[in-house]
Amino acid sequence: MIASFTAGANRVTALFGRLSMYRLVQLALGVLAAIAFVLSFAGLVVPTPWELLATAVVLAVVGVLADTTAQRLLHLPLRTESTLITSVILLFVLRPTVEPMGLVGIAIAALAASVSKYLLAWRGRHIFNPAAVGATVVTIVSALLPLDSGIGGSAWWVGTPVLFGPVLLLGLVVLWRTEKIRVVGLFFVVAVVVNLIRVFVQYQQSGLVIDAGTVIAQVLTASPFLFLGAFMLSEPLTLPPRRWQQYAVAAVVGVLAGWPIPVGYMTLGQERALLIGNLIAFLFCLRQAVRLTLVERRSPSATVRELVFRAERGLGFRAGQYLELDVPHRRADARGTRREFSIVSAPEDLPTVRVAYRDGVGPQSSYKKALGEVEPGRKLAVTGIWGDFVLPKDTSRPVLLVAAGIGVTPFVSQLRHLTASGVHRDIVLVFVASDAGQLVFRDDLAASGVPVVVFTPDDPGALPANWTWAGPDRIDAGHLARVVPDIGRRHAYVSGPPRLIADLAPALEKARGITTDAFSGY
Numbered sequence: 001m002i003a004s005f006t007a008g009a010n011r012v013t014a015l016f017g018r019l020s021m022y023r024l025v026q027l028a029l030g031v032l033a034a035i036a037f038v039l040s041f042a043g044l045v046v047p048t049p050w051e052l053l054a055t056a057v058v059l060a061v062v063g064v065l066a067d068t069t070a071q072r073l074l075h076l077p078l079r080t081e082s083t084l085i086t087s088v089i090l091l092f093v094l095r096p097t098v099e100p101m102g103l104v105g106i107a108i109a110a111l112a113a114s115v116s117k118y119l120l121a122w123r124g125r126h127i128f129n130p131a132a133v134g135a136t137v138v139t140i141v142s143a144l145l146p147l148d149s150g151i152g153g154s155a156w157w158v159g160t161p162v163l164f165g166p167v168l169l170l171g172l173v174v175l176w177r178t179e180k181i182r183v184v185g186l187f188f189v190v191a192v193v194v195n196l197i198r199v200f201v202q203y204q205q206s207g208l209v210i211d212a213g214t215v216i217a218q219v220l221t222a223s224p225f226l227f228l229g230a231f232m233l234s235e236p237l238t239l240p241p242r243r244w245q246q247y248a249v250a251a252v253v254g255v256l257a258g259w260p261i262p263v264g265y266m267t268l269g270q271e272r273a274l275l276i277g278n279l280i281a282f283l284f285c286l287r288q289a290v291r292l293t294l295v296e297r298r299s300p301s302a303t304v305r306e307l308v309f310r311a312e313r314g315l316g317f318r319a320g321q322y323l324e325l326d327v328p329h330r331r332a333d334a335r336g337t338r339r340e341f342s343i344v345s346a347p348e349d350l351p352t353v354r355v356a357y358r359d360g361v362g363p364q365s366s367y368k369k370a371l372g373e374v375e376p377g378r379k380l381a382v383t384g385i386w387g388d389f390v391l392p393k394d395t396s397r398p399v400l401l402v403a404a405g406i407g408v409t410p411f412v413s414q415l416r417h418l419t420a421s422g423v424h425r426d427i428v429l430v431f432v433a434s435d436a437g438q439l440v441f442r443d444d445l446a447a448s449g450v451p452v453v454v455f456t457p458d459d460p461g462a463l464p465a466n467w468t469w470a471g472p473d474r475i476d477a478g479h480l481a482r483v484v485p486d487i488g489r490r491h492a493y494v495s496g497p498p499r500l501i502a503d504l505a506p507a508l509e510k511a512r513g514i515t516t517d518a519f520s521g522y
Contacts, residue, residue, distance in 0.1 A: 021236065022081045022338075023177050028170040029088040036092070036158075036168050046157045047096035055096035058106045058143055059087040066114035074118065080488025084132075085282055086113050089131040089231055092158035093224075093271065094138070101150035105138045111381070112137035129238050132271035141273075143430035159224035171230025178236060183246045184229035191225040191252025196246055198259045223256060224270060232274055236384060240284035241321070243388045246437065249284075265314070290315050291379045292325075292353055300440040304406060305359045305372075306344065311351040311391040312379070319346055319417035320410045320517075321387035325355070326331045329370035338383060342409040342495070342517070344441070346416035356440070358406045389493065390414075391425070398426040398489055400511060402504060405433055410517055411495065412441045415448035428453065428484055432475055432496075432504070436460035453483045477507045487511050 015510060033056070040049045047055070063083045071079070090109055097103060113134030117126045120133065139153035158167065175181045196219055197419050203210045233253060234238075239246050260269025261409050292309035300306055317323070322342045327336060341355035359368060369419055374380065391399060391414055401411045408431060418425060426450075432455045433439050439460060446464035453468050455475045463469065470483050481487060492511035494501050508514050 006111045020087065021174075022374050024177050025174050025231065026081055026085050026088075028174050030083060032163075032166055032170055033088050033091060036163060039162060041346070044162045045160060046155075046326075048098075049095040052091070052219045054098045054103060055094065055106050056087070058103050058454055059090050059110045060084065060199070062107045062110035063087045063114050066111050067117070070114065070118050082117070082231045083114070086130045086426075090134055093131060093154050093156055093438055094228060095152045096156035097152060097159065099150055102152045105142060105151035106155065108141060109134035109138040120269075122282070125406060126237060127282045128275050129232050129235055129271075132274045132278070136272040136275060139517045154223035154226075154269050154271060159223040160220050164226065166222040167226050167230065169293055171226060175234060178234055180234040180239075180246070183239075183250050184234055185245070186247055187224050187233055187250035187254040187257075190251050190440060191258040192219055192223070193217050194255050194258030195225075197224065212396060225254075228257065228270060228274065233269075233277065236324070236386070238281055240281045240387075241317075241384065242284075245281070245284045246358070246406075247283050249277045285384065290382050292377050292382055293379050295352075296376060300356065301437050303358055303441050304356055304490050306354060306356040307371075307374075309353040309355075309380075311353055315350060315385075317343060317347060318390045319414040320390040321385055322389075322410070322517075323353075323355070323385045324383045325371075326383050327367060327370045327374065327380060329366060337367065337370075339371075340386075342389075342413070344405075344409045344412050344444075345387075346413050346420055348417065348420035355494045356406060356409050369478045387517070389495070389515065391493070392491070395423060397488070397491060398485065400484055400487060400490040400492045401426075401427060401429040402492060402494045402496075402508070403429065403431050404494070404501065404504065406440070407494075407496030407517070408441060408445070410493070411493075412444045415450060416444055419448050427451075428490070430455065430480070430484065431476070432456075459507075475504065475507060476507065480507045481510065491515070493517070 001462075017407060023426060033052075036045055036047075037052055039045045040047055040052055042342065060083075064080065066397060067079070085109065090106075091115065094109055095102070097106070111134075113130040115134040116128060116130050120127050122280040126252055135154040138151065139161040142149065142153040145151055175184055180341045194260060196216065199215055199219065200210070200212075222457060229250075233250065240249060253276070256273030256276060260273075273311075290311055290313045292311055294307060295310050296308040298306040298308065320342075322340050324338050324340050326338045341357065344356050345352055357368070357371075359372065372510070389410055397473065401414075403411050415429075427450045429450055429452045431439060431445075431452055435455070436456045436458050439456070442464060446467070449466060451466045451468070452464075453470050454463065455470050457472045459472075460469055468483070471481060473479060484490070487508075487510050491513045492508045492512055493515050494508065495517040496503060496504075505514070
């Protein structure tokens with residue numbers, strides 16, 4: 001059952017992996033905006049078609065002009081993805097209008113959102129969600145001006161039953177791709193429960209009788225919590241690296257969004273709650289966004305490239321985590337200018353940082369081509385370090401590592417870390433490769449002394465001590481049970497492309513549990 005679910009999950013991940021998370025969010029928001037525009041003709045949403053159109057134009061024009069100006073002044077590559085995503089989010093958060101002063105407020109929000117990416121940033125990583133900043137700034141401006149100023153502010157009109165279905169479906173697509181379903185799910189549950197408690201308390205204090213079913217339905221389908229979580233809280237650049245940290249941020253934002261705290265004429269609800277969560281996340285990852293200088297290129301095999309970097313500042317990570325590397329280039333493909341790489345080196349190797357990727361196979365993406373042209377001495381930005389693909393703290397727990405091709409990289413980091421720290425664990429590594437030439441990082445793996453079972457269609461020849469060739473047959477449940485007879489007491493960690501993980505999952509049904517680390521190429 002676990003393996004079947006894992007197989008299906010990784011097939012879906014492979015499908016969504018064709019687009020970067022940024023492009024996927026942009027596409028999902030575009031579809032949602034189109035749905036809202038159609039519904040506006042029937043009067044099923046609050047804004048009229050002309051209000052939506054006028055607001056969208058102002059947001060896009062001001063956002064593009066502000067971002068383009070800032071990027072040229074700072075000599076940064078032009079990025080319209082981020083601008084358009086922020087613009088569409090603000091379209092659903094602000095109060096759409098055709099009134100001149102209202103459009104001035106819209107422009108203020110768009111300008112503040114764009115400027116925040118460059119002024120409220122740390123080591124190439126913005127601290128706050130730009131759309132939340134823009135909505136907060138215009139709300140504060142509106143509160144400071146006379147009531148009849150017409151500047152407007154945040155309205156969160158996206159929280160309406162008619163949009164609940166589209167937001168739910170499109171939000172799930174985004175959250176599946178970003179692997180944040182559980183995090184945002186926790187936020188949503190906390191926000192809904194806290195909001196229900198708040199509503200019932202207020203009604204009890206007022207002495208009014210309410211229909212509990214109606215209130216629950218209203219909070220579930222007519223609140224902006226789902227949109228806030230799926231399209232704003234889930235933003236990778238404003239989340240901390242570890243899953244428990246993300247849960248902590250989600251819970252805090254959920255409480256503040258569910259029970260807004262009044263501050264003068266405003267409340268600490270929705271976007272202001274998110275800003276507080278962003279600040280907590282920033283404190284968790286102060287050392288995560290750094291620049292790396294390329295020192296050396298290596299070729300462990302004919303189709304694998306290894307990059308050796310030197311970290312300019314303090315960099316912290318745990319063995320098994322991955323980093324996101326930004327390689328700015330013109331005419332980026334649908335997946336953008338950022339990709340995720342498992343870290344090959346161990347924390348003890350710092351300031352040296354090693355990553356690897358497969359090259360020379362299949363069509364070359366714009367990113368892979370740009371990465372291949374990076375010369376030693378060039379600096380690249382790491383926009384974050386994430387991941388919970390780390391070995392359990394309890395060293396007495398036996399572990400099975402299954403690596404498919406280049407998926408061996410996080411295991412190299414983990415085994416190097418164990419070797420450097422002198423910690424002994426009961427580990428068996430199963431290395432699956434398309435041919436013997438793809439058995440990369442042999443020296444790193446052999447130095448750990450752990451038993452390694454190799455599955456390749458061709459004879460790998462001489463192997464290091466403790467290594468065994470399982471034969472030319474394709475790995476299946478029978479072969480795995482034969483080479484790892486005690487698999488039933490081991491927790492399996494599987495790393496590789498999603499489709500390969502899906503193929504291997506049935507062979508791991510006997511394991512005590514499965515933790516996967518899937519990636520979709522570069």
